Amino acid sequence: MDQVTKTPGWQDEIVVLLRSHGINPTTQRVTIGRIILSAYRHLSADQVLKAVNEDKHFVSKATVYNTLNLFAKRKLVREVFVDPSKVFYDSNTSPHYHIYNEDTGELIDLEADQLEVTGIPDLPANTVETGIDVIVRVHNRNRSVLN
Amino acid sequence: MDQVTKTPGWQDEIVVLLRSHGINPTTQRVTIGRIILSAYRHLSADQVLKAVNEDKHFVSKATVYNTLNLFAKRKLVREVFVDPSKVFYDSNTSPHYHIYNEDTGELIDLEADQLEVTGIPDLPANTVETGIDVIVRVHNRNRSVLN
DNA sequence: CTGCTTGCAAAGGCTTTGCAGAACA
DNA sequence: TGTTCTGCAAAGCCTTTGCAAGCAG
Numbered sequence: 001m002d003q004v005t006k007t008p009g010w011q012d013e014i015v016v017l018l019r020s021h022g023i024n025p026t027t028q029r030v031t032i033g034r035i036i037l038s039a040y041r042h043l044s045a046d047q048v049l050k051a052v053n054e055d056k057h058f059v060s061k062a063t064v065y066n067t068l069n070l071f072a073k074r075k076l077v078r079e080v081f082v083d084p085s086k087v088f089y090d091s092n093t094s095p096h097y098h099i100y101n102e103d104t105g106e107l108i109d110l111e112a113d114q115l116e117v118t119g120i121p122d123l124p125a126n127t128v129e130t131g132i133d134v135i136v137r138v139h140n141r142n143r144s145v146l147n
Numbered sequence: 148m149d150q151v152t153k154t155p156g157w158q159d160e161i162v163v164l165l166r167s168h169g170i171n172p173t174t175q176r177v178t179i180g181r182i183i184l185s186a187y188r189h190l191s192a193d194q195v196l197k198a199v200n201e202d203k204h205f206v207s208k209a210t211v212y213n214t215l216n217l218f219a220k221r222k223l224v225r226e227v228f229v230d231p232s233k234v235f236y237d238s239n240t241s242p243h244y245h246i247y248n249e250d251t252g253e254l255i256d257l258e259a260d261q262l263e264v265t266g267i268p269d270l271p272a273n274t275v276e277t278g279i280d281v282i283v284r285v286h287n288r289n290r291s292v293l294n
Numbered sequence: 295c296t297g298c299t300t301g302c303a304a305a306g307g308c309t310t311t312g313c314a315g316a317a318c319a
Numbered sequence: 320t321g322t323t324c325t326g327c328a329a330a331g332c333c334t335t336t337g338c339a340a341g342c343a344g
Contacts, residue, residue, distance in 0.1 A: 060301040065334060084234045101274060115266045120283060127248060127285040134281050136267060138274040207326040212309060
């Protein structure tokens, strides 16, 4: 995780990656790309913003949001909706599913070859499938059952 | 759908249903219950608010939100997160999944006996599964591929 | 120069909350 | 009379947007 930011050549790889997806690699975009694209991660916009500022590379909140939206539109990251209060951005773009811990907010990948979804019926007329999300929701065992 | 609100006895059934889930059946709660519990429906809080006011039963926005949260906590409805901008409340509480049309916002039930999820690996230590969400995302065919 | 980017601050949309008045037992 | 509930308005969060200044080619 911290190894990544120190590895020489990573910045160039990010630059190439951004260009190959039609994105002009500005300083801010490369900084954000290094945070989220250099390993499989699940981060909210706020977590990206914090991570960016920890590394003393200052990027504004607006740019973080705009950049993550751009990355999503260009399929560099996938938006994951598990919690109504915030979007997670997932840099693993291969087919896979998730385990979501509702207590900790932690999101874990389930590769598609482990888990299978069968029996999907016909889709409504004139519609095309764009993807299947599977979320296995869990909570910590040592939790009160009461509300 | 409109038949429901005219059927004699429905209000009493809603009252019984609320009581059986530990909910004090106030006028507003029964009104909201008749909107969302009398048939399988997927509605956002805003849609419930609109439906309530169409029928000339005025319930405030705060009460709609509070009541839907209460229904969810008492398992009368299930919260569905498919769109980061709003929560859907689903009155079908039996095990099932969803097809979500990203163009229309329409949500369609997929009964659990049609669709099967297999190969769920071990959960993280000390966690308990609370449910599995499956969302088949679709969009309308006649849509531009470009952004 | 000209167009794309950034960043601040303001605006927006959905949801929650504080609190006073109302309803109910 | 005490408790629960409602509803208004305000506040809170996350996210988007307007716009002026900055940067690149």
